[in-house]
Amino acid sequence: MPEKSWFEGNTYHHSTFKDVAELVKKKEDRGLRISLCFPTLNEESTIGKEIVIARSELQLRNHLVDEIVVIDSGSRDRTLEVARSFGATTYTAEELLPDLPPCKGKGENLWKALYVLTGDIIVYMDADIKNIHPRFIYGLIGPLLLREEVRYVKAFYQRPIALDPRNVLPAGGGRVTELVVRPLFSLFFPDLAQVMQPLSGEYAAYREILEVLPFPIGYGVETSMLIDIYKRFGMEAIAQVDLDKRIHRNQSTTALGRMSFGIVKTFFRKLSEYGISSIELDETRQMIQYVLEDGGYDRKSFPIEIFERPPIISIPAYRDRAGRREGIDA
């Protein structure tokens, strides 16, 4: 009988893990804690619902998630107030590890979250999901608890995009994936081309994996993380879960262009780092776009810098805190 391919063996549907009570038992048998983290920036319209569903279904009804934490990049709306009102612990990224030079971006939130989260398993969840459902969370946790070798789980979905509440296109998400990331993976890391949505903002992993990875602060964090985990731990450490439909905000093509620029920059850095290709990048180069304004095209340049935080295990303050946590656990 032919051996199962990675895709066949490590791709799941969320319904495989719908017995949440079984997951809770596995978690408790292994003495694990699970943290759910929402990186946010101006998400007041969706964050409350995400937290209340996580709390009601996976904390109160089933004790799967031990803590819910919001790490914010400086929202100007009521994101933090709403999150706190629904019982989440909230931090701004800048108040964490204040001795380090400040950075701003989703990767910064994810990286600094490791400093304050107490879980052995960390679930990262974007805060702009309109159709949040517990499956988004237990679906990601399931493979980590039920398969010893799996250390990192990535979400994939059908991705309708909401142009406005009445106008949801049945497909159209994942444009950067199909036009940029998958071609690059196919060229340089063909195994990773099996990952359906490498840019999805929902994934879960064991802390021991995340704490030894560098985190780009900007757009490239998901791509970088995936390449690093693949190179250091192999494909068998990765699984992916179909979470069905996820409705999120639409982004303009120009915004996706800037995202792609950041991802390509990160990608080339990784190629160089792993000795696959030695393209010399001029880090001062900017993303150039032409925007139609007042009847003419206006040239705009965007300095998309890729700053990378080192593995957080290399930060003494983190090691101290981790040591204290282990001491308490012991």
Add this chain to the structure above:
Amino acid sequence: MTKAKDFLAVLGDLGGYAKKLETYRDLIVGNIIRVGEESSVLPDPPIDPSVDPFLGNERARAFGERLLEIGIDECSIDGAGNPVGIIKGRKASAPPILVAAEIDSKYQPDWDWHYSVSAEAIKGPGVTDNAVAAACLVTIADLARLEDMTFDSDIYLVGFANTTVPGNDYGAIDRFLANLGQKTRGALILKGTELGRVNYFTRATLRATIACERKDEEDRQNMILVGHEILEGLLAIRLPQKPSTELIVGKFSGGAKFGSPAECCEMGIELRSDSTDILDELASRLADVVESVGLERGVNASLRVKSRRGAKNIGYDHPLTRASLSALASLGVEPAVSASYSELFFFLDRGVAAITLGMTEGRRQQTDEAEALIAPLYKGLAQIVGLLRTMDGGLCDA
């Protein structure tokens, strides 16, 4: 009166209980989202019940699955697709108490909607009508488990589904009650809004459509004008002030384009009266008007009765009415007494002591932006749990 007061004295501080329910906010809001975000629109063509007992009603399915997740003692579905959960009572001999709600939403847009949640409210189409009430039924099952709440009677949590199917008009409710096959100790009917609502009587109601169409293609008469003639005839019928009676013309449509006389028209009317006899007498006069105009104009004019319900009243002095008003008073909620035009009739018609109560305050109902406020829900639920306990203590048994 004294009896109801005694029961509430036994129950204790309802206001304090409402305060305690605030600690369950996330469960309550979670239930509203999980149940209410599922569509209650039935697929077209219809699904055979032998293939799917929920008939494709995803909200009914979510409601039933939710009760199972909570671990309710029994959960089943009847032949009309109504999911029913049972909290088993201690005494097998005690008749059951029903807590029921229509779980469908009459207003459901055809786009993929989702609720949004703020600290104050849950917003989205159909949330007040009647997703909140459906979720409150589920929450009662939650509370029974979390608070080790036990009863002598079985508590039936009944979700009435598919009430929005054209032509059904609450037939599923009557069917459920007809098939129940046992005496009950009373029923509470939950409505999403408004907290304070108390319906303990119904008015006799007749809903009908009147249609006019040409008999042959040669006829050039404008059916809107013929319909208008019928309308004038209806409005000329003298309605008594006592018993209070009214005729409502709720819908009128016809025609295809600006420059062509309408080939057909249709109107929807509702006749309401405090007296079933008056309603029946007026119904026959309505039919006469329609028939006479049809004959005189040489067109097909028809009156089709969609539903007819009689006037029923458990009475202000009924212990259930008294206890409901006392419960609201103890919660500091002003009662809003009015007639019911929906489910209550079927319960009262079959001799079940029943009352309809509202669960929370709402805004912008029947719109995409409908909002159900969270804070009043605690009082809404407290009144239901309080009344359940008093009913289980024998409130309606005399």
